[in-house]
Amino acid sequence: MSDFTSGFWPIYISVITLVSIIGTWVFLKSQTTRKLAPGEKAELMEHTWDGDLQDLNNPLPRWWLGLFNGTLVFAVVYLVLWPGLGNYAGVLGWTSKGEYEAEVKAAEAKFQPIYAKFLGQNIVAVSSDPEALAIGKNLFLTYCSQCHGSDAAGARGFPNLTDKDWLYGGEPDTIVATITDGRAGVMPAMGEALGPDGTKEVANYVLSLSGRPHDAALAAAGQTKFAENCAACHMPDGTGMHALGAPNLTDSVWLYGGSEGAIIETITKGRNGAMPGMSQTMGTTSNKEAKLHLLAAYVYGLGGGTPPAAPAAEAPVADDAAPADAGATEAPAKP
Ligand code: HEC
Ligand code: HEC
Known part of the structure; x- marks a missing residue:
């Protein structure tokens, strides 16, 4: 008080x-103060109401x-x-604060062993444990659903986490890094550099990459502009780069929309999707590390997770793909 x-x-x-x-x-x-002596009767006071009261x-x-x-x-x-x-x-x-803290402490003590158990297992294993997924789902609804949707299917500007299309990669460690530290997608505004015509040309080239209806002449004119202005991040073939979170432009998955208008808007104004770092958001939440672990396992288990690369010793030589291809692999090679 x-x-x-x-x-x-x-x-x-x-x-x-x-x-x-x-x-x-x-x-x-x-x-x-007044007590009735034995045999004494209560006195009638002055008042009588309603005739006999x-x-x-x-x-x-x-x-x-x-x-x-x-x-x-x-x-x-x-x-x-x-x-x-x-x-x-x-x-x-x-x-009341003390009572609340005692309750939290009791709950922590109760759940700590469960969290510790899952923290000790790798994400792929945790992602197939029904108990872990139930906890992960609750955590997801608490911390993630406001942006990614309660079904994790995302919305415009918020990636779908249930598919195999990844901005940053779907390997367990990458998902943990994304969730823990957050991500900031930087697509620079290029409207001024390219001009309205140039922008339209590149946009049509982008449309052509995924086989969408486009103007062939404009797309042809946009090809060199793409190589000069965009390939550094989206790769020369447009398949994107996980290291930068540059989306694959050759598939049918769009973060901001795949219409000519949406693509022109993206190129003209740029995009800056921000995934908040949950390590910060969660502050001093108890069992934080285990919660991030369970969240990553939940996301991994939504169906799109990329199995981690096999340990170097067992990796076949062919796995040694050029690093430039890092963002290109859509379908993960099963180890
Ligand atoms: C404030 C909104 C917001 C919240 C809350 C949020 N995210 Fe995100 N998340 C985003 C945005 C926006 C992106 C895309 C970032 C970009 O465009 O570069 C993203 C990206 C991701 C990615 C990378 C997807 C890919 O394709 O590589 C994962 C995984 C992810 N979020 C998981 C989560 C999880 C798990 C939580 C809850 C712990 C969460 N997010 C909470 C907005 C949010
Ligand atoms: C500095 C690296 C970089 C450059 C250069 C760059 N982009 Fe991007 N681009 C990104 C990133 C990162 C994103 C994702 C933005 C986000 O997550 O909010 C993106 C997003 C996009 C999208 C949205 C895709 C979707 O799924 O909705 C399109 C289209 C696009 N870029 C086209 C281009 C074109 C065309 C150029 C060249 C004129 C270009 N980009 C240049 C990094 C870049």
Whole structure:
């Protein structure tokens, strides 16, 4: 009880409370001085109402007095044990904050072993454990659904997490990194550099990459502009780059829309999708590491996860793809 705005209020409250209790007791006492001697009859007071309704001066019934005094004793005992009198904390030292913290602590202690168990397993294993997925789903609904949707299917600007199309990659470690530290997609605004005509040409070239209806002449004119302005991030063949989160432009999955208008808007104004770092968002949440682990496993298990690369010793030589292809692999090679 330390949150009063000034020292006056605790005193004000204490005085009113104590004066009420003592005042009630004194009043009651003053009204119960008269006892009936054996055989004595209550006197008729002055008043008679409604013809025959009379006012006698009987003493208060003893059971009623006892009950009333009981409430007064209860009030005093309560005020000694618990906070209630201004700043006085009470003998028991109870606080609502303390009670809440004790409950959280008990819950933590209860769930800690479960979290520890899953933290000790790798993400692929956790992603097929029904109990882990149930916890992961709850965590997802708490921390992620407002952006990615409760079914994780995303929306415009918020990626679908249930498919095999990844901006940054679907390997367990990559998903953990994405969730833990967040991501910032940087697609620079190029409208000024390319001009309206140039933008339209590149947009038509982008449309051609995924076989969408486009103007062939414009697309042909856009091809060199794409190689000059876009290939550094989206790769020369347009298949994107996980390291930068540059989307694959050759497939049918669009983050911001695959119409000519949407693509022109993307190129002209740029895009800056931001995935918040959950490590920060969660602050000092207990079992944070395990929760991130379970969230990653949940996302991995949504169906689009890329199995981790086989350990180097067992990797076939052919796996040694050029690093430039990093973003190109859509369908993961099963180890
Ligand atoms: C404030 C909105 C927001 C919240 C909350 C959010 N995300 Fe995201 N997330 C995004 C955006 C936007 C992107 C795309 C970033 C970009 O465009 O570069 C993204 C990207 C991702 C990716 C990368 C997808 C890919 O294709 O590589 C994963 C995985 C992901 N989020 C998982 C999660 C999980 C799990 C949570 C909850 C713990 C979460 N996100 C919470 C907005 C959010
Ligand atoms: C600096 C790297 C970079 C360059 C250069 C760049 N992009 Fe991007 N582009 C990105 C990133 C990163 C994203 C994803 C933005 C996000 O996540 O919000 C993106 C998104 C897009 C999208 C949206 C795709 C979708 O699924 O909706 C299109 C279309 C696109 N870029 C086309 C282009 C074209 C055309 C050029 C050249 C004129 C270009 N980009 C140049 C990095 C780049």
